[in-house]
Amino acid sequence: MxxxxxxxxxxxxxxxxxxxxxxxxxxxxxxxxxxxxxxxxxxxxxxxxxxxxxxxxxxxxxxxxxxxxxxxxxxxxxxxxxxxxxxxxxxxVANEYQQAVQAEIDNLRHLATLLADPEPVARAGRLLAASRPLPVLGLRAASAQAAGFSYFARKVHPDVRLLDEGGTMLADRIDAATAAGASALLCFALPRHPREVVAALEYARTAGLVVVTVADSAFAPVAGHSDLLLPAAVGTGLAFDTACAPMLLGRVLLEAMCDALPDAQARLEEFDAKAAARGLFED
Structure with a gap:
């Protein structure tokens, strides 16, 4: 359509x-x-x-x-x-590939409509900025979103812990983050939703963490185990779901977190100086 x-x-x-x-x-x-x-x-x-x-x-x-x-x-x-x-x-639109792109454009338009009220994202940014350390959870289809967020977040946040592997160690890593002082957990949850993600969020809340979740829908299975859920639809027109809107929402969350971190700009400048000294990038 x-x-x-x-x-x-x-x-x-x-x-x-x-x-x-x-x-x-x-x-x-x-x-x-x-x-x-x-x-x-x-x-x-x-x-x-x-x-x-x-x-x-x-x-x-x-x-x-x-x-x-x-x-x-x-x-x-x-x-x-x-x-x-x-x-x-x-x-x-002539073919299924163009239709998939158009569907993602529609998802981004929907996300823009939801962001007309910036307070939920701003609140999430404050929660994430205040959590030291900050655990970021994303399993299976959502692991790329969690990893991308964590990569950039580490440039401005002093302690970001990526949780992208399930199994019996997951609860241990949540316990370790809580013991180190974490107050919030960010979760990326995309279909198909692994049962252990739902279990992990339930466990995190029991441990006292505030759960902020980026999910494909406000009615996703993780909704009942999240304190603040931010929806961003996925595209379903191809054999595998596409997740442009969840990725963009993750970047918006990064921006909101930077706004709540008073030393974010200084950390970015420090990174750029070290990157230049080490010759990390061609440009």
């Missing part, structure tokens, strides 16, 4: 509609599907939505009732009343 900024607004309206409701995992799956297809959501029948989300048609009805509507027709009418009057036209 070739979505416009109106589609990003539709996704934001759906996120707001779903907030504050205690949804079951099946219902979160339906919600995530509707956010991903926000422009078309008002036009889906309950059968179509069930098929897209991989759930039963009665599950869609129960989902609508959980949101406070009499049934799915009431939910669909509400979406049509508050959204654009016409279904957005099918994309003229």
């Amino acid at each position: 070739d979505e416009t900024p109106d589609a990003s607004g539709a996704a934001a309206r759906l996120q707001k509609l779903f907030e504050g409701h205690r949804l079951t995992p099946t219902q979160r799956r339906i919600a995530h599907c509707m956010v991903r297809r926000a422009a078309d959501a008002p036009f889906f029948s309950s059968v179509e939505l069930a098929e897209l989300a991989g759930v039963s048609q009665p599950s869609v009805t129960r989902f609508a009732v959980a949101l406070g509507f009499d049934g799915y027709p009431g939910l669909r009418k509400h979406l049509r009343d508050v959204g654009p009057a016409e279904r957005i036209a099918e994309s003229a």
Whole structure:
């Protein structure tokens, strides 16, 4: 689909509609599907939505009732009343590769809409800046996001600890960070969500850490184990998910953390001086 900024607004309206409701995992799956297809959501029948989300048609009805509507027709009418009057036209993009790029552009537009309120990111930046050390968790598909964040964060934060391997040692490393004075943990969580990530976040909160999570959806399985969740959608048009929006949100978090670190600029200048002295870079 070739979505416009109106589609990003539709996704934001759906996120707001779903907030504050205690949804079951099946219902979160339906919600995530509707956010991903926000422009078309008002036009889906309950059968179509069930098929897209991989759930039963009665599950869609129960989902609508959980949101406070009499049934799915009431939910669909509400979406049509508050959204654009016409279904957005099918994309003229020629091939699946271009469509995947367009989908990521739409995800970035949606992220820009969410960042219209900068306070959640600013709060996250303050939490991360204050944590000494700062553990950063990301397993499997999310390991690249966690590693990228950690690489840059080490230039301005005195003690960043990357947790990118699971197993029985993970809890030990969380314990070590907590014992060293950590107050927060940053997690990147992308589909498919490993069970041990959910378990690790639950353990981290039990240990007293505040959990800040970048996830693909506000309804991801990690949501209930996060103190502050920042959503950034992934692209699903190719054989493997694409994660441009989560990566960019990670860089935005870095910026917010730098803003909360009074010596961030001095540390960057110190690094640049040492890099020049050692001849690290060609440019």
